[in-house]
Amino acid sequence: MVRETKYYDLLDVTPDASEPDLKKAYRKKALKLHPDKGGDPELFKEVTHAYEVLSDPQKRSIYDTRGEAGLSEQGGMGGMDPQDLFSQLFGGAGGFFGGGGGGRSQGPRKTKDLVHRVHVTLEELYKGKTTKLALTRNILCSKCKGKGGKDGAVRTCPGCNGRGVKVIMRQMGPMIQQIQTACDDCSGTGEFINPRDRCQSCKGKKVIADKKMLEVHIDKGMKGGQTVIFRGESDQSPTAEPGDVVIVIEEKPHERFRRQENDLIIEVEIDLLTALAGGRFAIRHLDERALIVQVHPGEITKHGDVKVIHGQGMPSQRHHEPGDMYVKINVKFPESIDIASVPLLERALPPREPLEKYGKDVVLDEVTLDDADTRSKTGFRSAQAAAGDDAMDEDSEEPRVQCANQ
Ligand SMILES: [Zn+2]
Ligand SMILES: [Zn+2]
Known part of the structure; x- marks a missing residue:
């Protein structure tokens, strides 16, 4: 009720x-x-x-x-x-300014924000960077001070009574539709200036295109999706406050590192001897350093192990602890081995696992292994095939994303 x-x-x-x-x-x-x-x-x-x-x-x-x-x-x-x-x-004219879309009651009208995407490498996000950006936006015409013509030259558009829009009727089959469109006499501005009285500099548009250089500071440790905002640097207008220039940071994918928040993840390949008997391997970092990683003798590193190097991840933006670097170890086996050294291996490694014991009813049949190359038949992926695929992925070009000026 x-x-x-x-x-x-x-x-x-x-x-x-x-x-x-x-x-x-x-x-x-x-x-x-x-x-x-x-x-x-x-x-x-x-x-x-x-x-x-x-x-x-x-x-x-x-x-x-x-x-x-x-x-x-x-x-x-x-x-x-x-x-x-x-x-x-x-779905009317929309008008000159795209912004708004609700909440009109609070604050003055603003021109649309200019959004720029800046593509940044992980190296640049690690070290920080200042980049210059040329920006073209409208500023008030200084000749006419944004009036469009001499004092008194601006009149209300007679075509739309200054509303900037007209309602037109359109026949759609049996129905008559009424559509609101921008007034073409005044291009939706609601104003009319006699061509003779128009400002020569801006042709009566009140604004002129202007180029400006912005210095964008990309702080160490920034993440994709974060923004740098230049307040009031968007288009100027005689009837609205200028909106903001919004720089959106886009993180380019890295060929070796993957980023997870402030941590870095990398896969490295070490040889079997280092995995079993210790040694060193290097990781080229995102700055001018290479990390030399010690694997101590007696410390067995298994294929697929994930280790961590503390403090070698991305810097933290608020001067907190930096992230960590997670290292996934792939062990590279030798292609061949000298048979003469097998007794040395037999001495060094734990003994071979004994065969499973079967009952008398099981016949023991000797066979050998041949190389298999069909993963379609078995669903298995051999190590080589997997490596081949990865190499192909790295070669493929990353999608090119154009900078959009919205
Ligand atoms: Zn008009
Ligand atoms: Zn002007």
């Missing part, structure tokens, strides 16, 4: 109307009542407000249980500009 039906009545629907019903009803009403079509602006506003409330499930439930009074208790019912809601629903 609803307490009041005023809002539903305004839209000519019953209180059990679904969301699509409401939208349809509002469309119908709004088109009839739109001030551009000679409708009553006050009524248009009321109907829009009713729709705004009923189309928001939370507000609708407050209205249903406590009526209009309940809504005003809620506070913050600033309400949308009916023109905005109308444009939103009818």
Whole structure:
């Protein structure tokens, strides 16, 4: 049971109307009542407000249980500009500025943020970097101080009465559709300047394109997806505050290291002798160093072991401890061995595992191993085949992502 039906009545629907019903009803009403079509602006506003409330499930439930009074208790019912809601629903001109999209009541209008993606290598993120970025954005024309012409030259566009949009009718089969489009007399600005009075410098556009160099500081340890923001460096406009330039850090994949938060992960290959008897191997780091890793004699390193080198991961941005480096060890077996040295191996290594014992009913049949190259038949992958695939992956070019200027 609803307490009041005023809002539903305004839209000519019953209180059990679904969301699509409401939208349809509002469309119908709004088109009839739109001030551009000679409708009553006050009524248009009321109907829009009713729709705004009923189309928001939370507000609708407050209205249903406590009526209009309940809504005003809620506070913050600033309400949308009916023109905005109308444009939103009818996919109108959108206007010169793409930003916004709700929350218009708070703060001044801003021009759209300029978003740039900067592709950075892991080395650069490890060491930090300052990169220069050339940026083209609109600034207010200094000749006319953003007015577009001499004082008094700017008039309200007669084509759209300064609204910047026109509603046109279009026949679609049996239906007549009303579409809101940008006014072509004034390109949606709502203003008109006599060509003779136009500012020569900006051709009446009030803004001119300007190039600016930005220095982007990429801090040590930054991660992909993080942003560097230059407040107010986006397009200038006579009617809006400039938005921000947002630099988005994109981390390029690295050919040897994988990053997991602040840790680095690498696979290294060591020879069998080092794995069994100790030795050294090197890891080229992301800066000007190579880590020389000691494997002590008597310390057996198995194929597939994962070890850690503390403190050799990525630097931490907030001067905390750096991450760690995880090292996965692959042991490379020799291709051949001198048979004469086999007795030495027999002395050094634990004895061969004895054969399993079978009952008398099992016949022992001697066979030998041949090389197999079919992984399709067995589902197994030989070490060589796997290595071959990895090599191919490394050769394949990473996808090229263009810098987008949105
Ligand atoms: Zn116009
Ligand atoms: Zn100018």
